[in-house]
Amino acid sequence: MDEDQINLLEDTSETVHSKGRRPFFLFRRFTLSIIALTLIAGIVFSFTSNGDEDGTGHPSFFGTVRGLVVSADKELKGEEGDRVNFLILGIGGAGHDGPELTDTIILASVRPSTKEVGMLSIPRDLSVPLEGYGWRKVNHVNAYGEEQRNGYGPTLAAKTIGEVFDQPVHYWVKVDFKGFEEFIDAIGGVDIDVERTFTDPAYPIDDGEGTVIALEFAQGITHMDGETALRFVRSRHGNNNEGSDFARAARQQKVILAVKRKLLSPTTLLNPARIARLIDTFNDNIRTNMSTWEMIRFANLGNIFDSDEIGNVVLTTAPGSPLYETTVNGAYVILPRGNDWTPLQTIAENIFTADDEIIQLPDAAPRGIRIELQNGTDISGLATQAAALLALQGYEVGDVGNATVTNQERTLIYDLTDGAHKMELIALSDFLAADISLSAPGWLLSEGIVPDHLTLTNDSAKETALGEGVDFLIILGHSSVKVIR
Numbered sequence: 001m002d003e004d005q006i007n008l009l010e011d012t013s014e015t016v017h018s019k020g021r022r023p024f025f026l027f028r029r030f031t032l033s034i035i036a037l038t039l040i041a042g043i044v045f046s047f048t049s050n051g052d053e054d055g056t057g058h059p060s061f062f063g064t065v066r067g068l069v070v071s072a073d074k075e076l077k078g079e080e081g082d083r084v085n086f087l088i089l090g091i092g093g094a095g096h097d098g099p100e101l102t103d104t105i106i107l108a109s110v111r112p113s114t115k116e117v118g119m120l121s122i123p124r125d126l127s128v129p130l131e132g133y134g135w136r137k138v139n140h141v142n143a144y145g146e147e148q149r150n151g152y153g154p155t156l157a158a159k160t161i162g163e164v165f166d167q168p169v170h171y172w173v174k175v176d177f178k179g180f181e182e183f184i185d186a187i188g189g190v191d192i193d194v195e196r197t198f199t200d201p202a203y204p205i206d207d208g209e210g211t212v213i214a215l216e217f218a219q220g221i222t223h224m225d226g227e228t229a230l231r232f233v234r235s236r237h238g239n240n241n242e243g244s245d246f247a248r249a250a251r252q253q254k255v256i257l258a259v260k261r262k263l264l265s266p267t268t269l270l271n272p273a274r275i276a277r278l279i280d281t282f283n284d285n286i287r288t289n290m291s292t293w294e295m296i297r298f299a300n301l302g303n304i305f306d307s308d309e310i311g312n313v314v315l316t317t318a319p320g321s322p323l324y325e326t327t328v329n330g331a332y333v334i335l336p337r338g339n340d341w342t343p344l345q346t347i348a349e350n351i352f353t354a355d356d357e358i359i360q361l362p363d364a365a366p367r368g369i370r371i372e373l374q375n376g377t378d379i380s381g382l383a384t385q386a387a388a389l390l391a392l393q394g395y396e397v398g399d400v401g402n403a404t405v406t407n408q409e410r411t412l413i414y415d416l417t418d419g420a421h422k423m424e425l426i427a428l429s430d431f432l433a434a435d436i437s438l439s440a441p442g443w444l445l446s447e448g449i450v451p452d453h454l455t456l457t458n459d460s461a462k463e464t465a466l467g468e469g470v471d472f473l474i475i476l477g478h479s480s481v482k483v484i485r
Contacts, residue, residue, distance in 0.1 A: 074293060074297060075297070076112075076170070076171075076294055076297055076298060077168075077170035077171070077294075078168065078170045079112055082111055082112060082113050083109055083110070083111055084109070084110045084112065084170055084171070084298075085107065085108070085109050085162075085167055085168060085169050085170050085171070086107075086108040086109075086110070086169070086170070086171045086172065086173060087105070087106070087107055087108075087154070087157060087158045087161060087162075087169045087171070087172040087173075088104065088105075088106040088107075088108055088172070088173050088175075089102045089104065089105060089142055089154055089157060089172065089173070089174040089175070090102060090103050090104030090105075090174075090175050090176070090177075090180075091103065091142065091174060091175070091176050091177075092176065092177050092206065098143065099176075100142050100143035100146045100153060101124075101139050101140065101142070101143055102124065102138075102139045102141075102142045102143075102157065103124060103139065104121075104124075105121070105122040105123075105124060105138060105139065105157075105161070106119055106120065106121050106122070107119075107120040107122065107161065107165060107167065107169070107348065108120075109167075109351050109352070111352055116352045118313075118351030118352045119313070119351075120165075120313050120315065120347065120348055120351055121313070121314040121315060122138060122161065122315055123138075123315055123316060123317075123323070123334050124137065124138065124139035125137055125138075125139070125325075125332060125333055125334045126138045126315070126323070126333075126334045126335075127328075127333045127334065127335050128141070128160055128161075128164050129160075129164075130144065130160055131160075137331075137333060138157075138160070138161065138164075141153070141156055141157045141160050141161075142154060142156070142157045142174070144156065145157065151287075153174075154172040154174050154287070154289070155172070155289070157172070158172045164341060164344070165341075165344060165345055165348040166341075166345040166348065166349070167345075167348050167349070171288065171289055171290050171294070172288060172289055173286065173287070173288045173290075174286065174287045174288070175285060175286050176285050177230065178284075178285050179281060179284070179285025179286055180226065180229075180230055181226030181227055181229075181230050182226060182281040182284075182285060183226065183259075183278070183281050184224070184225060184226035184229045184230075184259070185225055185226040186274060186277040186278045186280075186281050187259070187262045187263055187268050187274060187278070188262065188267065188268070188274065189223055189224055189225045189226070189229075189262075190223070190224055190229060190255065190258035190259055190261075190262050191221055191222070191223050191224075191258060191262075192221070192222050192223075192224050192229070192232065192254050192255060192258055193220070193221055193222075193254065194217050194218065194219055194220060194221075194222050194232075195219065195254075196219050196240050196241070196242065197216075197217065197218050197219045197240065198216075198217055198235075198238040198239055198240040198241075198242040199214065199215065199216045199217075199238065199239055199240075200214065200215040200216075200235040200236075200237045200238045200239075200242075200243075201214045201237060201388065201389060202214075202237045202389050202484065203215045203231060203234075203235055203237070204482065210481055210482035212482075212484075215231055215235055215238075217232065229255055232251055232255065233251050233255055235251075237389060313347060313351065315344070315347070317334055322336055322337055322340070322343035322344055322347075323335065323336060323337065323344075324337050325426060326449065326450070327426065327429070327436070327449055327450050328450060329450070330435055330436075330450070330452045332426065332429070332430045368396060369395055369396065369421060369424050369471050369472065370395075370396045370397075370398050370469055370470055370471045370472075371390065371395050371396070371397055371398065371428075371470065371471060371472045371473075371474055372397075372398045372399045372400070372465050372466060372467055372470045372472070372473050372474065373386050373387050373390075373397065373399075373400045373401075373474050373476060374400075374401055374402060374403035374464075374466070374473070374474070374475050374476065375401070375402050375403060375476050376403040376405050376406065376407075376408025376411075376412075376475040376476050376477050377406060377407070377408060377476060377477060377478055377481070378406045378407075379481065382476055382481070382484060383400045383401065383402070383476055384400060385484050386432075386474075386476060386480070386484045387400045389484060398466075398467045398469070398470060399465070399466040399467040399470075401466050403475050403476075404464075405475075408475055408476065408477035408478070409477050409478050409479065410434065410435045410452075410477045410478075410479045411432050411433065411434035411435065411474065411475065411476050411477040411479050411480040412434060412435050412436075412437055412452075412453070412474070412475045412477065413425065413428060413429055413432070413434045413435070413436050413437065413472050413473070413474050414437045414458070414461035414464075414472065414473040414474075414475075415436065415437065415438050415439070415442050415446075415458075415471075415472060416458050416461060416462060416465070416470055416471060416472065416473060417442070417471050417472075418439055418441045418442040418445060418458065419438065419441065419442035419443070419444070419445030419446035419449075420445070421471060421472075422445075422446040422447075422449060424472075425446070425449070425472065426449065428472065428474075432474070432476075432479075432480045432484075433479045433480055433482075434474070434477075434479065434480060435452035435453065436449065436451045436452055436453070437451060437452065437453035437454070437455065437461065438451040438453070438454055438455075439454075439455050439456065439457050439458045440454065440455070440456050440457070441457075442458075461473055
């Protein structure tokens with residue numbers, strides 16, 4: 001790791017970073033359906049599109065008509081080389097913390113000659129070199145671009161990701177949470193087969209006050225409007241085996257297929273009012289740099305969305321992956337092994353021939369981890385609420401009580417295992433927006449973790465613990481309130 005990487009994210013918390021948020025996945029196949037629908041909107045002259053980089057231009061009537069005439073003769077960027085690359089960005093949008101942070105980043109590739117589609121999902125915590133900023137998390141690039149000038153974010157993100165993966169990014173599409181909700185509502189909702197009953201006691205509401213609500217989904221066919229569908233795919237604290245990344249991916253696939261069925265049904269295609277509402281949704285919540293004639297040309301290539309067999313690779317830090325996870329200046333990040341981007345570039349180059357693969361995050365399940373919680377704030381009941389939440393995730397919660405302090409700002413996790421459970425420690429720290437305290441032996445054994453606090457031994461922390469046999473002692477601070485409550 002070079003000096004720039006060591007200095008990574010020093011000022012992020014003061015600009016656009018919102019720690020503790022989890023990725024919002026707009027879904028691989030669903031996002032391609034969005035691209036297809038933008039073509040409809042373009043044809044009826046209602047879609048906001050521009051060929052420049054400021055994202056504010058609107059196609060003129062005469063420009064659109066000209067596009068209708070010439071689209072059959074002109075080629076898309078990348079079409080000559082038989083590969084058209086799209087960058088798909090999902091953001092929270094106005095009213096959300098970090099509205100321009102990209103919770104979803106997908107590099108989608110289309111091969112016009114065969115109608116093949118490949119999707120490469122990029123983790124939001126991947127650290128990349130960003131000109132003028134040093135190393136930054138890739139999900140911040142759009143936000144930094146928007147700070148430079150309105151509408152420049154997707155262009156900067158496309159440039160940066162294109163350089164990292166050695167692939168030209170020809171077009172980009174940016175969608176926000178509101179667009180997802182309104183899209184589902186515009187097609188009249190979707191029917192989802194909920195595989196198993198589950199509850200999520202801590203679903204965050206973006207009200208700026210850290211409010212959480214309890215969700216419950218019952219097994220069986222459920223009709224969902226946009227808000228419910230968004231909660232269904234974003235839930236990450238569910239019980240009954242619904243709290244993992246794999247479970248969320250399965251729920252996302254259910255919504256994708258339900259959206260596709262509803263979108264192509266007569267109730268949508270033969271409903272002018274519904275089509276008009278879809279167009280309004282796109283105009284308000286979706287942006288792209290495709291011009292009208294390019295949308296039309298893309299549509300003329302043929303329907304590439306009929307098949308569910310769309311190749312995809314999800315980049316994670318699982319064993320065998322070219323990526324690894326670590327913490328830098330207390331921030332969780334993902335980096336290429338050996339600082340070598342070549343394996344990632346090879347994956348991107350061969351996206352059409354690679355076997356479909358969704359690599360799960362490394363197993364950071366608790367595996368019998370015993371934790372103790374102490375409330376270091378003056379918020380009554382915080383430790384009890386945290387205990388209930390962590391128990392749902394499979395942790396063995398021992399003693400729960402009050403710390404000797406009541407003004408703890410940052411939650412602090414004392415690792416009393418001397419580095420024996422590195423992955424679980426990182427996952428718990430990220431989940432609780434917490435700092436880490438390691439003993440010197442633990443620091444030596446837990447390669448890659450940069451602790452916020454380092455001590456010679458764990459003796460002091462063990463004396464602070466109320467019980468025995470504790471793996472992690474957690475002193476709760478205000479940094480975890482949004483997650484817990």
